[in-house]
Amino acid sequence: MRTPKCHGRVIATLVGCTALVLAVTGTAPAQAGQRAGAERQVLPAGDGWAAYGAGTTGGAAADRSHVYTVTTWEQFKAALADGGSAPKIIRVRGTIDADGPSCDSFAVPRYDFGAYLAKYAPESWGRTTTLDGEPADSPEGLRRASAANQDAYIKAEVPANTTVIGVGKDAGFNGASLQIKGVDNVIVRNLRFESPLDCFPQWDPTDTADGNWNSEYDSAVVYGSTHVWMDHDTFTDGDHPDSTLPYYFGRIYEQHDGELDIVKGADYVTASWNVFEDHDKTILVGNSDSAATAAVDRGHLKVTFHHNLFRNLVERAPRVRFGQVDSYNNHFVAGDGYSYSYGIGMESQLVAEHNAFTLPAGAKAGSILKKWKEAPVTAADNYVNGRRTDLIAVHNAEVPGETLQSGAGWTPALRTRVDPARAVPGLVGHRAGAGRVG
Numbered sequence: 001m002r003t004p005k006c007h008g009r010v011i012a013t014l015v016g017c018t019a020l021v022l023a024v025t026g027t028a029p030a031q032a033g034q035r036a037g038a039e040r041q042v043l044p045a046g047d048g049w050a051a052y053g054a055g056t057t058g059g060a061a062a063d064r065s066h067v068y069t070v071t072t073w074e075q076f077k078a079a080l081a082d083g084g085s086a087p088k089i090i091r092v093r094g095t096i097d098a099d100g101p102s103c104d105s106f107a108v109p110r111y112d113f114g115a116y117l118a119k120y121a122p123e124s125w126g127r128t129t130t131l132d133g134e135p136a137d138s139p140e141g142l143r144r145a146s147a148a149n150q151d152a153y154i155k156a157e158v159p160a161n162t163t164v165i166g167v168g169k170d171a172g173f174n175g176a177s178l179q180i181k182g183v184d185n186v187i188v189r190n191l192r193f194e195s196p197l198d199c200f201p202q203w204d205p206t207d208t209a210d211g212n213w214n215s216e217y218d219s220a221v222v223y224g225s226t227h228v229w230m231d232h233d234t235f236t237d238g239d240h241p242d243s244t245l246p247y248y249f250g251r252i253y254e255q256h257d258g259e260l261d262i263v264k265g266a267d268y269v270t271a272s273w274n275v276f277e278d279h280d281k282t283i284l285v286g287n288s289d290s291a292a293t294a295a296v297d298r299g300h301l302k303v304t305f306h307h308n309l310f311r312n313l314v315e316r317a318p319r320v321r322f323g324q325v326d327s328y329n330n331h332f333v334a335g336d337g338y339s340y341s342y343g344i345g346m347e348s349q350l351v352a353e354h355n356a357f358t359l360p361a362g363a364k365a366g367s368i369l370k371k372w373k374e375a376p377v378t379a380a381d382n383y384v385n386g387r388r389t390d391l392i393a394v395h396n397a398e399v400p401g402e403t404l405q406s407g408a409g410w411t412p413a414l415r416t417r418v419d420p421a422r423a424v425p426g427l428v429g430h431r432a433g434a435g436r437v438g
Helices: 071-082 113-120 140-152 292-298 391-398 421-431
Strands: 067-070 089-096 153-157 162-174 176-179 183-188 192-195 202-204 212-214 220-223 226-230 234-236 260-263 266-270 274-279 281-285 301-306 311-314 324-328 332-335 342-344 348-355 357-359 370-373 377-380 382-384 385-387
Touching: 067 071, 071 089, 071 153, 113 140, 140 153, 140 202, 176 183, 332 421, 342 348, 357 421, 370 391, 377 391, 382 421
Parallel strands: 067 089, 089 162, 153 176, 162 183, 162 192, 176 220, 183 226, 192 234, 220 260, 226 266, 234 274, 260 281, 266 301, 274 311, 301 324, 311 332, 324 348, 332 357, 342 370, 348 377, 357 382
Antiparallel strands: 202 212, 382 385
């Protein structure tokens, strides 16, 4: 681990140069490309569901003692914790490694991946019994303990009334998992997130007929929180796409989860001008069909996606359960392995309008929508490869046995400028993603 350099003001609760040091805005000038005052910008009125009610202001009201510039993971976590839920602004400079020195550093004594593979190989363990009941001293128990170490390290809890913003064009996190959990009023802008790699995926022999490796850690999770604005961020697998991952037991050793999940009764979220790229299972809005989840999610999960670029994704852009989701003026660029963009799930009320889709040869427009449960959808004025296309009609014509019903049952009112769908690829291509705030 790198030792932070001493600079700026030392928080009174932290001791010494080797402890965590936080620099207050003003001790270091903003880099070129970061307009002065961008960290105090608030969500514009009417800009998606996050503008509902009192709107989303993040840490705009922070006093000088609660504005920080951070360059390490330790400093970032300390800044999040300092001052509780008092308004705060955290300025991230450069790329912060949040994934620890190595996977071995998280492993508990006696954990051995070779022993894990030997114990749970399908030819000996079978494919009908889960690993959940394995004792603490088993290979699975040691895996669980090792995973808990990684979990504690790479997750960062974001408090209420906080703005986290990248400084300049190269700010972001490698391997971080931001937890926006049970709080109100958060802004996350101008940051590049390279997906966390789960060092200890769990083998589930009962997940499909062939079994699956299941991983944890989304780049960002909005869990039971309200009034959250994710803007001009980039989410990517970066240097570790799925194509680089090995196979064990005939299945990919999956070390990625999602890029952004909005779950557990979260509400009033706007995701604007972001790039989501090079990933498989990208975004969930609502994470289960269960009765217990329905009791929490029903009537919530109100989310807006606008002017985002979804590029080289496989699926879930997003997959929706329950809430009222408004998705407009986004550009979807499909690549190899493309499965679908919108997943229509349990009691979802998706409105998908004025979007542009760029599909490669061989990909069918009918695959843009995927029906998981019976739920109506509004899909108007969308363009596929430059041609206006009725997504519901083409889906029903091309996908046997998956008839979608038109009409989500509500009309979005919280929108700012709606651009012509044909103009969206150019607008989004030039303006979406990290490094473009200012």
